[in-house]
Amino acid sequence: MIDSTIEKFKTVLTRVFGRHKAIMEKYRKFAISINVTPYSPHWDCNTRWSSTCMMFESLTRQRIALQLFYDTISKGKNPVSDYDWDLMEEFVEMLKVFKQSTTFLSGVYYPTSPLLLNELWLVSAQLERFEQRSEIFVLVTRPMRQKLVKYFKEMPPLFTCAATLNPCINVTGVEALITKIAMSLNLHKDNSNYIRNQINIFNDTFTNLFDIYTFASVTDSTSGASGSGGGRTDFHIDLYNYLLEEQNKRARTLTPSSKLGIYMEKEAQFPILSVMARDLLTVQASTVASESAFSFSGRVLSKLRTNLTPVAVENMHLSTPPEDEDDDDEVEDEDGDEEYGIDETPSYLRGG
Template sequence: MYLMLSSAIYYRRAFNHLKLTDTNFTHCPLVDEWVQAEKICKLLEVFYETTTLFSGVKYPTANLYFPRVITVQLTLSQALQSSDEFMRSMANRMFQKFDKYWKDYNILLSIAVIVDPRFKMQFVEFCYNKLYGHGSNELSLVKSKLVSLFEEYMGLASKSSSSNTSTSSHSRIDDSASLPLNSDSGCMDVFKEFDTFQRTELNDRAQKSQLDLYLDEPKIDRSSKCNVLAFWKAYQFRYPELAQMARDILSVPISTVASESAFSTGGRILDQYRSAMKPDVVEALVCCRDWLVGQKETTEVRLDDLTENVMNLFINEDAGSNNAATDY
């Protein structure tokens, strides 16, 4: 519907010109109808972009889930406040469907947008403040789950590091050996003050976790092209545990198949003759079909090979008929 409306709006002047030049063309939309079509097209554009992004062709990372779904919800909320009665009624029906499937945001996928350096926590706070107001329980829940998940990764890392530590002793290097032999007491005082300053700075930095340091850094420009997986691969030595957590979260698939394919598959399995199957049986049938079709799609069939097989088939038929005639 969005593609048809956008194409029609693009050729709006052509329709109007055809109305003036061709008397048989009597079905040209009116001005009010064009305005209505533009409003509907603007509303459906968000759904078209979201469906295209979530389709199983590109396999997007999990950080793209939250911005798209929140955009759909905010768009529907604005349409509910429209002065057009038709737009309000359409948005109301669409919002009921949205609440049925997308009302409760998955916390893990909400955390996925935080590990995107273009959004971080500021984007989640901005969206939740628009939806639920300042200081909402939903935002506090996301923050607490983020901290607890990071602490779990830190605990696993500390266990693995403690099991791999060796008991070998390291000799300490004398600090005075690195100083010049002819250094006076004034220079020694400067070095001592520098050592004290460095230890204080390290202690202050050690009190902040990897998560705090990452969130305190400035965000990357949102309009820039950022490969979030490549970003965490580059920063894995600076934030080792946080990078591991980010990679695990980003690998969560938003969708494995295209939306139209999913609905058409369900319609072929559940029909008027088979409508009382249990959910686990339906899931098993869908998975088996995907596995079987996936194995068939892996074997590519070339057009030349197919043509050659057809020609060989005709040759074999002609040879068989000649042999039959000879035997007779």
């Protein structure tokens, strides 16, 4: 049902924002004439629901203009009905959690690995809520739920361990998130012990990891002392009590970028946790940042810049972050949304 509705909208988009710039210009003038801001669509990617959300967000903002304009150029043969628009607005509401999580986990100026588990719960809870709305959303969320189950089951333990080092979550928070995610995804129905088993696996994994760091600290120390003891007893004292204390005192006021700073401040008091934090909290939860860096390289090394030395290219990378680079073909409004402009033709129009 939702796939056919999406295809209807893409038919309209292809006609209005496709290869014919004359039609695009007519639509721009028409939208402005009825006091509607024209936005070029963010063409979606089949593998990323966040991009689908962005595409339909730009459409719902100009619903009236698109309906009236397409009725005119199609002589009343508009494939998109009012019901389709209403359904799509609900669909966008559901997909916003994907967009927000993608944006949040794609940050490069704060640790993202300790945030993944919480974002996974937010997505699973959103799917659970929309499943209760209608049979349509039961069908829509089914493949999403299946992928989410796969991600949760195959998620590397690094992310649960990193979440433990987040004073806003810590050990008890990770156990609560594991429980909530498993229940939202109905993983406990087939196996009543599933949640307890996952919590035990998490605790054993983190305890073993702490012991590994403790052993390495003792081995590397010239004095033969780690500064915070070695073994599972000190693990509970060092980790559980300290993180619970930090949660009660200051966790609610923390910003994402300050989580690693806590362990830098407490390095002398908790040397093992500080080393673990440097290793675990610096892992990125998303590949968006690295992909953006490669894309930025392609824009720097263009046909207009063929004489750049390797040093010059490196300096440009360091001095101009990809997100700060201006794009002459796009105009952004005050909210940062792309207004009408010449957008890249989608792959299915190019035949690629």
